Each structure stands twice: as C-alpha cells, then as structure tokens.
Amino acid sequence: MKKVLAFATCSVLALVIAQPASAQDQNAKEDAAASQSEKAAPSERANGEILVTATKVVTNVQDVPIAITAVTADALEDRQVKTFADLGSIVPNATFQKSGAIYGAGVSVTIRGIGLVDTQFSQEPAVAYYIDDIYYPFVFGSNFDLLDLDHVEVLRGPQGTLFGRNAISGAVNMVSKKASFDDLSAYVDMKVGSRNRLDLRAGVNLPISENLAVNLSMVSKRQQGYMKILDFSCQMHLNGTPELAGTFPYASSKTSFAGGVQQPKSCVMDHAGGEDVRAARATMRWEPASNIELNVSGDYSYANNEGAADKVTDINMQLTAGHLRGLDSRGAPYGDYTGVIVDSGPGVNKNLITLFDHYSVPGTPFRFDQRFLTDSIYSTYETNCDPLPNGYTIPGNGYYNGSIFRGGNCWGRRVPVENWGLNGKLRVGITDEIEALAIVGMRRISTQFGANYDGTPLVDAYIYHEDDMHYWTGELRLTGQHGWVDWTAGLFYYDGKATERGQPQNTAAGTQQFHDVFYYPKAKAGYLNVTLRPYELFGFAEGLSFNGGIRRSTDKKFVDYTAQFDASAPGSTVFTPSSSSTYFQLPIKNTRWDWKLGADYKITDKIMVYGSASTGYRLPGFNTRIFQAGQIEQQYPTALTSYEIGFKADLFDRRLRLNGDAFWMAYSMRNGSFSGREPRYDPSSTALVIKPGLETLIPDGPADTAWEGKFTNCRPYNAATDGAPNGTSVGIECIGRSWNYPVSGGDPIKGFELEATLEPIDYLVANFSVGYTDRGGTLGRPLTFPDWTLNGGVQYKFEVPALTGTLTPRLDWFWTGKIAYSTNYPEFDEPAHSVFNARLTYENDRDEYEVAAGVTNLFDKQYFIQRTIFTRLGLSVDLGQPGEPRSWYLSFSKRF
Structure with missing residues (x-):
C-alpha cells in the first residue's frame, strides 16, 4: 500500500514539474481560455476560486502557501458532511470525533497526530477554532451546527503567527455568509430520514437599502439515536435466561414480564447518539461608504441531545465479578479466565461484588460479568442513572454506607447545551492600500450532564458536571497591500471565565467527591506577517515571494480548585470532608515568541511551489479527574518547530487541481504521560492510611x-x-492514576498530504485525498490517530430536459487506517475500515428547487470511531463509540 502511494505521489510530482516545461509558451493562451471558460460557466467548473481569509487577507486558496483544505457549503452538502464532527472525513491527516458520554458535548480534533480528547477546561486543545474571526477557546461545546456557512478552512500545521493560542497542530476557520445588498431571497430546506429524522432550515436575505441588509436564518434538527438502551431484566427474560436477572427490577411497566401482563416484544427503553437542536442567527451588514463596512451578528442555539452512543466492549471480570484469570504474556493479570469464581482475593473489588450481590437469588449469584455484554454494538444496558437512592445502605459495601451524600445520582440521559454569542466587525479603508479591521465578540455556553460508563443499570463510577463559560475577545488588525509588499499587523485580546462543578461517584473505590473548579484565562498578543515580492521592487525573480511572521503571546490561567471527598460517618446528614480533600490555587503563565519564515515561487500562473519553517505551542493543563488526593498535577507545555514543502497546481485548463505537501515537525518540549497505579488511601480516615x-x-x-x-x-x-x-x-490496595513528565526532543512527526480534484469532461468531477503521519515510537506506539487517511468521491451531472433539470449521482469513499489504543496490547487496535456514502440529486432550474436522496454508510460497516481502554489501568471496562449504521434521508430545498 505504502509503495503504491509513494509511486503515485512521485508520478504526480513529476507531472507537476513537467507541466510548465511543456506548456510554458502556452500560458497566455491557457489563461485566456480559462478566463473565457470561467465567464461562460463559472458554476459548472469544479475547480473554481475559493476566497479564504487564512492569512488574514482575502486570497484565492490556490495562492496561499499553506497546507489548507477549503470546502464550500455546497460541497459539504454534496459529500453529506452534516455536522462539525463529520468534517474530518474529508480532510487528510485529520480526525474530528464526537466526544464520549463521560466528556459531555464536544468534538475532539486531531491534526497531524496532535489533538485532545478531554473536553474539560483543565485541558488545552491543539487546534484553534475561529468562527468569523472570533476565537473559540475550548473543545467543550464545539460540535457546531454549520448554519449559513459560506465555507470552512482547515489549516494543517502550527499556526503560531496567524492564530497563535493553542494552534500547535492547526486551525479551523469557519466563515459565514454575509448579508447581500442586492439579493432579496429566501430558502427552505427539509430533510426526513432514518430514526425519525426531521431537519428544517429556513432563511431570508432582506436588502433594506442599497447599503444596508439583514439576513435571518434558523434550523431545527431532531433524530433518534442509533444506540438502543435496553431494560436489562426485560431482556434477560426475553432471551430465555430470567435467572440472570436476579431480583433486579424492571425499568417500567412497558418492559415488564411481571404480574401476568402481556409480554413485551421489545425491551428498548431509550436511545443514545441522537440529536435535538434549535438554533437561530441574525446578521446585519451596513456599508455607509465604499471604504466602510460594518457586520454585526448574533446567534442562539439550544441542544438537548442524547448522550453519546458508548458501548462496553470488554469487562475485567476478575475485578468486577471474582472470575479469576491468569497472567498474560507480560506477566500482568489480564490473561485467560480460569473458571474459578470467588468473592474476594487479588484484584477482586469488594464494593462491586456486594453491590451486584444485592440483587442475587439463592443458587445464582448476580455478578458484573458477561451477561451485561449485549450481542450488538448498537445496544447497551447503560442507563446513566444510579437506581439506588442517596442514603442507601448495602452491608459490607464501602460506598453505600447510608450517608445521604452518596448514591442517587440520576441526571437523565440528555446533554443540554445553551450557546449564544454576539460579534461585530468594522472594516475601514484608510487609503486605497491600507485597511483597518476591528473585531469584537462575546459568547456564553452552559451545560450539565451525567454519565456512567460500565454498560450496566448499576453504577461502577458516575460522572456529573455542570459547566459554564463566558468570554469576550477582541482584535485590531491593519493590513496593507502595496504591490511589492503585503503586510498584516494586529493586536489580540481574550478574557474569559469558566466554572466546572462536578460530583464524581466512584463506587468501586468507595469514594464520593464534590469538586468546584474556577478557571480564569487571559491572553494578549501582538503579531506581524509580511509578504515581499522582489520582482515588483527590483525587477528580477518574477513569481518569487518571501513571507515571514512573528508573534508575541502572553497567556495567563488562574485556577482555583476544590475537591472534597466525603468522609461523613455512615448514615450521617452532616457533610464531613476527608483530610485527603484537595484545595489549591494554581497560577499558570506562559510568554513566548513564535515565528515563521517561508518562500513561494509561481512557476506559472497556475503552479506554485512553497516551503516554510514555523513554530507553534500549546498551553499546559492539569488533571481534573482525580481518584484521590495527590493526583492533581500540572502538565508541561508543548512547543515544536515545523518544516514544510508543498505545491499547488491547476492544470489542463483547471480540469486537474493538485495540492500536496510534506512536513517534518520537531518537538522542543512536550508533556509525557505515564499511566499506572498507586496505593489507595482510606478516604474516611482523618489520616492518609493505606488500605x-x-x-x-x-x-x-x-x-x-x-x-x-x-x-x-x-x-x-x-x-x-x-x-x-x-x-x-x-x-x-491500589488505584489508577497518571503521572506527567517533560519530554524534550524525541522522535519527530513527519508525513505528507495530497489532494486532487479532476474534471476530465464537463460535469464529471472526481476528488481524492491521502494523508500519512508518522509519529515515531519514543513513548511507545502512537495512540488514537491513524497513520493513513484516504477519501475519494465521484459525481456526474446529467442534463434531463424531460424533467426540466439535472440528475447528479455521487459516490464517496472514506478509508481510515488502523488506530492503536493501547501501547502494549495490539489486540485493542481498531482495524482499518472503509465507509461509503451515496447521494442522488435532482435540480429543477426553472422553479429553483432541489430534491435529493442519500445514504450514509451504504454497506452498513460496523466499526468504532474511538475507543477507551480502561481495563489496562485496573478499571472495570473498555469502551468504544460505534460509528453510525447505515442511514438514509430525503431532502427538499426551495429557493425564492
């Protein structure tokens, strides 16, 4: 596979280099033909211009010497990218993954092997998000709806001078549509589909005068999740194994076999993985003079989505159920089960044994074992609810001791997120060559969510969070374009506050924690980016440009953290914190310079080569999910230098577009993390006594x-x-934890990306991309990111006069390479897999409407988009989030 791709890449590079030699004398003719073609049918050309703002100046994407994928809203619709979390499927060397249930609402983004999974405020992302030039600082709440989007830009590689803060592996810049002064129009879109899907979108553009316009839009989306939540006792009876249900009660009368009522045909009591979203957006554009433009917008959304579709894939039954097992090849207690079942012993958790035995019947122990593994990756017994009320007592159980501060955690199976913001952009043309841009924005996001993750209707551990954040950001930018030099200088400021209130319940460890985290981030920066063209100044080296940038950033984070462990006496109604509770204030400050140097050369008007060196950084975080005192630990900042070479080419009258690059990134510092176990202390003691x-x-x-x-x-x-x-x-007795340590140097990250769009004849369009990332192995096998990503698609537009319009069938293919999730255990790798999407679109030109039918995951491939291996940390289960099964939809769009 690698040899084939390497050969193909070399062939493509040879073609690019050879192209100007064979066509140098034909440039004028080609340009004229291309220009004429654009005038004749600009909307039919696949490789039309996309204007991007990635360099802070509006530029054709093919003239930007950066590895960037820019995709229009229409192209996203054609490729069935419906949410921010789907975006990674079409970007080489990138993954965008919806967060697991224990992380709440968010999307984990990884580019070139560097990313972040945890959504909590204690962690810093590796990819900077911008929405209409407004910085979005957190992973939490980042599953943006693509409402009124014009296009999206994904920049790969560190963007330290352009975007600065936490852009060590890249940046995502989403650009919305502006209100138009001369287009009185409206649209209505509707989709129906699998699992009761119903999407409604509508918008209107209102020109108020020749220099004032307003745009209003809304969206409503609802779809039932693809993960079935089953009533456990009902399913055991339906399976013909009622003895495995013990005395555990039915969830409701609808799923009950008790009392001689009619037997239910299904034990489904709810679903996970669905969505329920409402959002609205209003924008105003005012241009009182040709050199002044003001854009103001506000948006509001409320999502009450189902929790993520997590699935337990394995259970450590020695820990949970006393099923003794042997040692594995590494001498760890994770070998084959021996068939012996005990109530106590090495690696057996007494709290879990007594919790589940609470529902035992004579002769059939009720244990946390394989009975809780369903036969489908799309079903679970997880209810995200503790069925035992607070103050409950189970004899011999170290968690349920009668304290009213323990048990009763049941916050529902939805993840409500309220998100609203305002922003304004004022552009003033100072001269014909110099422009000023002032940007200001504010946003507030709040949510609450609770999640268990053991796949049973009981609780091994339970995560509950109430998160709230608000911030404002401002930027003042000056740009100049003088022919021989383009420059951008700016000042950036960000000020925010985030609050996290949590109530982690760890039944297995016998602990109940109440924590409050107050997080106060601030940042300011000044930057300058310059592009020089020596030909315009000295008359030599036509087509050659030099670019460089520098940024001075100062970041501060003040953390006020409280984690109180419940040490109240059994049956107590007065809260007593354990002496092992944690209280600390942590000021974090980071000041640094980032720089970039590069050059690009236009071999012809349609072919450019470039090279650059740049730096980027990520702020340090700390661990907020702790099992006991002493596990709070600040992480180390991450910084690297990236070297990149690339090319961009529009060939054969723009019928073939090829963009490619190769990169090499060297760390100067990074945070290493070692997962292990440490002695468990008695949380109810006034002294730190090892259990x-x-x-x-x-x-x-x-x-x-x-x-x-x-x-x-x-x-x-x-x-x-x-x-x-x-x-x-x-x-x-021991408990899991992680240690952080600084790593300097080590294996570099290296790889390449290639994107191609081909239109061999009118209306036939094919696209393809491939990405390869090698992260080395200094710290063991690289985890959670594939080495290879590929995708491709093809479509053809048929003219159908009898239907007064066109038919366009399209097929897309997405291939993800093998992903490792455990350094030492390859058996937990997610195998490489392919997913296909199909779509058929009918466009009526006369009446301006469109009807489409689409299928995602056409061949119903079963795979996991992410996994979490807990059992190798001495915990109870392993988790996976399955990809969505085959789904269909019908859509209708009308323009007025």
Whole structure:
C-alpha cells in the first residue's frame, strides 16, 4: 500500500514539474481560455476560486502557501458532511470525533497526530477554532451546527503567527455568509430520514437599502439515536435466561414480564447518539461608504441531545465479578479466565461484588460479568442513572454506607447545551492600500450532564458536571497591500471565565467527591506577517515571494480548585470532608515568541511551489479527574518547530487541481504521560492510611527514558516472594492514576498530504485525498490517530430536459487506517475500515428547487470511531463509540 502511494505521489510530482516545461509558451493562451471558460460557466467548473481569509487577507486558496483544505457549503452538502464532527472525513491527516458520554458535548480534533480528547477546561486543545474571526477557546461545546456557512478552512500545521493560542497542530476557520445588498431571497430546506429524522432550515436575505441588509436564518434538527438502551431484566427474560436477572427490577411497566401482563416484544427503553437542536442567527451588514463596512451578528442555539452512543466492549471480570484469570504474556493479570469464581482475593473489588450481590437469588449469584455484554454494538444496558437512592445502605459495601451524600445520582440521559454569542466587525479603508479591521465578540455556553460508563443499570463510577463559560475577545488588525509588499499587523485580546462543578461517584473505590473548579484565562498578543515580492521592487525573480511572521503571546490561567471527598460517618446528614480533600490555587503563565519564515515561487500562473519553517505551542493543563488526593498535577507545555514543502497546481485548463505537501515537525518540549497505579488511601480516615489489600507496590515508568523507574505501579501480591504485608508497599490496595513528565526532543512527526480534484469532461468531477503521519515510537506506539487517511468521491451531472433539470449521482469513499489504543496490547487496535456514502440529486432550474436522496454508510460497516481502554489501568471496562449504521434521508430545498 505504502509503495503504491509513494509511486503515485512521485508520478504526480513529476507531472507537476513537467507541466510548465511543456506548456510554458502556452500560458497566455491557457489563461485566456480559462478566463473565457470561467465567464461562460463559472458554476459548472469544479475547480473554481475559493476566497479564504487564512492569512488574514482575502486570497484565492490556490495562492496561499499553506497546507489548507477549503470546502464550500455546497460541497459539504454534496459529500453529506452534516455536522462539525463529520468534517474530518474529508480532510487528510485529520480526525474530528464526537466526544464520549463521560466528556459531555464536544468534538475532539486531531491534526497531524496532535489533538485532545478531554473536553474539560483543565485541558488545552491543539487546534484553534475561529468562527468569523472570533476565537473559540475550548473543545467543550464545539460540535457546531454549520448554519449559513459560506465555507470552512482547515489549516494543517502550527499556526503560531496567524492564530497563535493553542494552534500547535492547526486551525479551523469557519466563515459565514454575509448579508447581500442586492439579493432579496429566501430558502427552505427539509430533510426526513432514518430514526425519525426531521431537519428544517429556513432563511431570508432582506436588502433594506442599497447599503444596508439583514439576513435571518434558523434550523431545527431532531433524530433518534442509533444506540438502543435496553431494560436489562426485560431482556434477560426475553432471551430465555430470567435467572440472570436476579431480583433486579424492571425499568417500567412497558418492559415488564411481571404480574401476568402481556409480554413485551421489545425491551428498548431509550436511545443514545441522537440529536435535538434549535438554533437561530441574525446578521446585519451596513456599508455607509465604499471604504466602510460594518457586520454585526448574533446567534442562539439550544441542544438537548442524547448522550453519546458508548458501548462496553470488554469487562475485567476478575475485578468486577471474582472470575479469576491468569497472567498474560507480560506477566500482568489480564490473561485467560480460569473458571474459578470467588468473592474476594487479588484484584477482586469488594464494593462491586456486594453491590451486584444485592440483587442475587439463592443458587445464582448476580455478578458484573458477561451477561451485561449485549450481542450488538448498537445496544447497551447503560442507563446513566444510579437506581439506588442517596442514603442507601448495602452491608459490607464501602460506598453505600447510608450517608445521604452518596448514591442517587440520576441526571437523565440528555446533554443540554445553551450557546449564544454576539460579534461585530468594522472594516475601514484608510487609503486605497491600507485597511483597518476591528473585531469584537462575546459568547456564553452552559451545560450539565451525567454519565456512567460500565454498560450496566448499576453504577461502577458516575460522572456529573455542570459547566459554564463566558468570554469576550477582541482584535485590531491593519493590513496593507502595496504591490511589492503585503503586510498584516494586529493586536489580540481574550478574557474569559469558566466554572466546572462536578460530583464524581466512584463506587468501586468507595469514594464520593464534590469538586468546584474556577478557571480564569487571559491572553494578549501582538503579531506581524509580511509578504515581499522582489520582482515588483527590483525587477528580477518574477513569481518569487518571501513571507515571514512573528508573534508575541502572553497567556495567563488562574485556577482555583476544590475537591472534597466525603468522609461523613455512615448514615450521617452532616457533610464531613476527608483530610485527603484537595484545595489549591494554581497560577499558570506562559510568554513566548513564535515565528515563521517561508518562500513561494509561481512557476506559472497556475503552479506554485512553497516551503516554510514555523513554530507553534500549546498551553499546559492539569488533571481534573482525580481518584484521590495527590493526583492533581500540572502538565508541561508543548512547543515544536515545523518544516514544510508543498505545491499547488491547476492544470489542463483547471480540469486537474493538485495540492500536496510534506512536513517534518520537531518537538522542543512536550508533556509525557505515564499511566499506572498507586496505593489507595482510606478516604474516611482523618489520616492518609493505606488500605490493606492484595497488591504490591513496585517502581515503574516509561521504558528507555530518564523517567524509567521514577513512578510506581502495582502487581498482585505474592506471599512467597513479597513476604508479609507491611501496610506501606506490600499487601496493599491500589488505584489508577497518571503521572506527567517533560519530554524534550524525541522522535519527530513527519508525513505528507495530497489532494486532487479532476474534471476530465464537463460535469464529471472526481476528488481524492491521502494523508500519512508518522509519529515515531519514543513513548511507545502512537495512540488514537491513524497513520493513513484516504477519501475519494465521484459525481456526474446529467442534463434531463424531460424533467426540466439535472440528475447528479455521487459516490464517496472514506478509508481510515488502523488506530492503536493501547501501547502494549495490539489486540485493542481498531482495524482499518472503509465507509461509503451515496447521494442522488435532482435540480429543477426553472422553479429553483432541489430534491435529493442519500445514504450514509451504504454497506452498513460496523466499526468504532474511538475507543477507551480502561481495563489496562485496573478499571472495570473498555469502551468504544460505534460509528453510525447505515442511514438514509430525503431532502427538499426551495429557493425564492
């Protein structure tokens, strides 16, 4: 596969280099023909101009010496990209993944192997988001609806001088449509489809006068999720194994087999993975003079989506159910099960045993075992609700001890997110060559969500969050275009506040935590970017340009953190915090310079080559999800330098567009993370007393690094070799945690990207892209990102006079390479997979309406878009989020 792609890439490069030699004398004729073609049918040419603002100056995407994918709203619709989370499928070396249920509402974006999974405010993204030049600082709440979008720009590689803050692997710039002064128009779009899908969109553009216009739009989307939530007891009876249900109650009378009522035919009680969204947007554009333009917009959205469609893929049944297992090839207790079942012993969690045994019947123990693994990746018994009320007591259970501060966590299976913002942009032409732009915006987002993640109707661990953030950002920008030099200088300011209130319940560990995090980020920066053209000044080196930039950034984060562990006496109604509770204030400050140097050369008007070196950074974060005191730890900042060469070419009268690049990124510093286990302390004690158990503490750390043996880990207690328990390191109980350590240097990240669009004849369009990223192996196998990403599509527009319009069938293919999720256990890799989408569109030119039918995941491929391997951290289960199964839709669009 790699040899074929490498050969194809070399062939393409050879074609690009050869093209000017064979056609240099024909440039004028080609340009004239292309210009004539554009005038004749600009909307029919696949490789038309897309104007982007990635360099802070409106420029044709083919003239920007940056690895950038720019896609229009129409192209996104054709390729069935319906949300921000779908965008990664068409961008090489990028993944956009909807966050798992335990992370709430968000999209994890990774570009060139660097990204972020956690949505909480303690973590910093690697990709900067901008919506109409307004900075969006968090992963949380980032599953944007593509409402009234003109186009989207995805910039790959560090963008330290252009976008600055947390743009170490790239930036996403979404550009909305402006109100038009001369277009009185409206539109209505409707979609119906699988799982009761109903989407409605409408908008109107109102020219008020020759220099004032307003645009109004709205969207309503609703679709039932593709993950079925089953009533566990109902399903056990329906399966013919009622003894496996123990005494666990039915969820409702509709799914009950009790009392001689009519037996239910289905045990489905709810769904996960669906959406329910309402949004509206209003914009005003005013141009009182030819050199002054003001754009003001406001938007509001409310989403009450179902939680993410998480699926338990494996259970550590020694921990959860006392099913003893042997050692694996690495000597860890994750081998085959022996068939022996016990109530206690090495690696067996007493709290989980007593919790589930609470529903046992004589002769059939009720255990957290394989009975909770359904036979479909699209079903689960997870209810995201603790069925036991607060104050409940289970004898011998270290969590349910009768305290009113424990149990009863049930916050529903929806994730409400309220999101609204205002922004304004004032453009003033100071002279014919110099322009000023002032940008100001504010936004507020709030949500609450609760999630369990063990795949059972009981609770191993429960995450609850109430998150709120608001911020405002401002930017003052001056641009100049003087023929021989283009320049952009600016000042940037950002000020925000975020609040996170959490109530993590850890039944297995016997802890109940209440935490409050107040997060106050501020940032300011000044930047200058310059492009020089020596030919315009000195009359030589026509087509050669030099570009460079510099940015000075100062970032501050003040964190006020409280994590109180419940140490209230059993049955108590008065809260008593444990002495192991954590209180700290953490000021984080980072000041740095970023720079970029580059050059590009236009071999012809249609072919450009370029090269650049640039830097980028990501701010340090800290771990907010802790199991006990002492696990709060600040992470280390990440910084790197990137080197990139590339080309952009429009060939054969713009019937073939090829854009390609190769990159090499070297870290100067990054945060390393080592996952292991440490002694568990007794949270109910007034002193930090290590809990007795059946494990032994050993030194550990990342192999072949300076940190090898610097951290700790635990293995099963062996009396023959460990001796008697000593209460400190031998014969203890352990709990999972992570350690952070600084890494300088190490393996670079390298790879390439190639994008192509081909229109061999009128109306036949094919597109293709490939990306390859090699992240090295200094810290073990790279995780959560594929080495290879490919996608392609083809469509043909048929003229059908009898229908007074056109028919356009389209087929798209998306291929994702193998993804590793555990450094040492390849069996948890997600295999490479392909997904196909199909669409047929009818356009009526006379009456200006469109009807389309589409299918996503045409061949109903089953795969996981992401996985989380918890069992190798000594926890109970592994999770995966399956991709959406085959779905269909019908749409109708009308323009007025």
